[in-house]
Amino acid sequence: MTIASPLIKRGVQVRTGYVWGQGVTIQARAGEKDDQDVNAVVQAFLDDPSNQRALASAEAHVQCERTLATEGNWFLTFFPDPTTGRVQVRTLPFAEVVDKFTNPDDRDQDWFFLREFTETVIEAGTRPGTLRRRTQTRRVFHPALGYRPSQRPKTIDNIPVEWDQPVLHLAVNRPDGWKWGVPDVYAALPWARAYEGFLNDWARLVKALSKFAWKAHR
Structure with missing residues (x-):
């Protein structure tokens, strides 16, 4: 549904934009020399090109958010x-x-x-x-x-x-006692299907009315 439904797809895109749109900064607290050493280790981990692809880049953040939305587990x-x-x-x-x-x-x-x-x-x-x-x-x-x-x-x-x-x-x-999480999108599926049905019915109605209007005009 995240791929095929425009409503669900747009919802996930909006959510991702709100969460990660301004980026994120991760660093150890500044102050003591030991804190600087810790921050150097943290930055080296985040700047590692390999870790950038999987975790620390903007693309990885988006993929993480999509995974939680569609699978509920990361x-x-x-x-x-x-x-x-x-x-x-x-x-x-x-x-x-x-x-x-x-x-x-x-x-x-x-x-x-x-x-x-x-x-x-x-x-x-x-x-x-x-x-x-x-x-x-x-x-x-x-x-x-x-x-x-x-x-x-x-x-x-x-x-x-x-x-x-x-x-x-x-x-x-x-839920309490469950091993796995539930995707965020799951709760929106019935509403997305119902609204898509409404849009289809509305499109058919407008198409039928247009035929009547065309005949009346002629």
């Missing part, structure tokens, strides 16, 4: 480099997130996200000097950002755990 995966300290961030499609597991004693504390995706593998072909492509489906666990238990198993139910790739989940309109 996922970010972080890839830290233990050698340099550089952290790259990527968005994770909601369609690839199969399940979420929380603390059994505190359902508001996320522990793991189960991801299932299809990847293309390039490997040597049957003849020397050739390559071939094949697809394979993988299932992996990602820990929630900030969840760092003292014991970190390599697998859960024989599914590998990517401890170095934590995931941040942002959800909107999530």
Whole structure:
């Protein structure tokens, strides 16, 4: 509907313009030398061209807002480099997130996200000097950002755990006890369909009246 319905599409565009139209500035507080060092790290993260595409650019902000409007859930995966300290961030499609597991004693504390995706593998072909492509489906666990238990198993139910790739989940309109959020556009769908029906009926009425007017004029 966000793509096909002019009403919904325009509504999302107006919302995005109001939220991000003037841009946003993120920085650590100024003052002490330590604060300046922290701000330098923050700015380096935001200015990273890779992170600009996924998170920090104006285009990324718009895409984030559209995702919350159409899917109700937004996922970010972080890839830290233990050698340099550089952290790259990527968005994770909601369609690839199969399940979420929380603390059994505190359902508001996320522990793991189960991801299932299809990847293309390039490997040597049957003849020397050739390559071939094949697809394979993988299932992996990602820990929630900030969840760092003292014991970190390599697998859960024989599914590998990517401890170095934590995931941040942002959800909107999530009812109490639900795992996932509900898209903002969902509430507007009945009204958009009803108004489109009204416009279609009005167009037919005007077309019919124009025929009567044309005959009367003749």
